[in-house]
Amino acid sequence: xxxxxxxxxxxxxxxxxxxxxxxxxxxxxxxxxxxxxxxxxxxxxxxxxxxxxxxxxxxxxxxxxxxxxxxxxxxxxxxxxxxxxxxxxxxxxxxxxxxxxxxxxxxxxxxxxxxxxxxxxxxxxxxxxxxxxxxxxxxxxxxxxxxxxxxxxxxxxxxxxxxxxxxxxxxxxxxxxxxxxxxxxxxxxxxxxxxxxxxxxxxxxxxxxxxxxxxxxxxxxxxxxxxxxxxxxxxxxxxxxxxxxxxxx
Numbered sequence: 001x002x003x004x005x006x007x008x009x010x011x012x013x014x015x016x017x018x019x020x021x022x023x024x025x026x027x028x029x030x031x032x033x034x035x036x037x038x039x040x041x042x043x044x045x046x047x048x049x050x051x052x053x054x055x056x057x058x059x060x061x062x063x064x065x066x067x068x069x070x071x072x073x074x075x076x077x078x079x080x081x082x083x084x085x086x087x088x089x090x091x092x093x094x095x096x097x098x099x100x101x102x103x104x105x106x107x108x109x110x111x112x113x114x115x116x117x118x119x120x121x122x123x124x125x126x127x128x129x130x131x132x133x134x135x136x137x138x139x140x141x142x143x144x145x146x147x148x149x150x151x152x153x154x155x156x157x158x159x160x161x162x163x164x165x166x167x168x169x170x171x172x173x174x175x176x177x178x179x180x181x182x183x184x185x186x187x188x189x190x191x192x193x194x195x196x197x198x199x200x201x202x203x204x205x206x207x208x209x210x211x212x213x214x215x216x217x218x219x220x221x222x223x224x225x226x227x228x229x230x231x232x233x234x235x236x237x238x239x240x241x242x243x244x245x246x247x248x249x
Contacts, residue, residue: 080110138152198225
């Protein structure tokens, strides 16, 4: 590891806003660099409004689709058990091909993924995706826009969308807000995290704001946040490196 980068975060307080269940790996990576982690969960990943009945019914019919497209690790975590069950059953002659936005999403699917969009952006996946015709099951969160669905339809595919999970905003306590605003660094790991920050704090932030990728930066800046640095690739490691480089510069 580059000592300059590890030194840059050593003793610095870093705010992370992911849901509590997703914070463990990010916290460990930061603490390994000597950072003091300030957890201010602003979003929670929860079941869809129907408790996932529509999603589960659709995922039990995986074999009916030519492709399954998954855009995030949260979606992949909900798809993977159905993939494993279908493969274990082995009673279908037909099985879909898989496409994922980003390597971490692909790994979370725990199966062979034909197309992995890198950098991890839906727009990259739509460019890499072949021409239709055929059927696609598109697995997304409730906040996803229609851009990927429209792009796939434009390539001749018949697209069925399913909401795999819901992103819910949480309200921090006054004490948490005070601690967060006095920190050295804010990490934004998604566009929804940027939205949740502005809802809770307005545009006031710690001195360094690091974003995980261009789409997150775009959302943050549109909301009035001043993003110091954007990660070179959409991964937690790159996000931490970007923050460290920004402090050390």
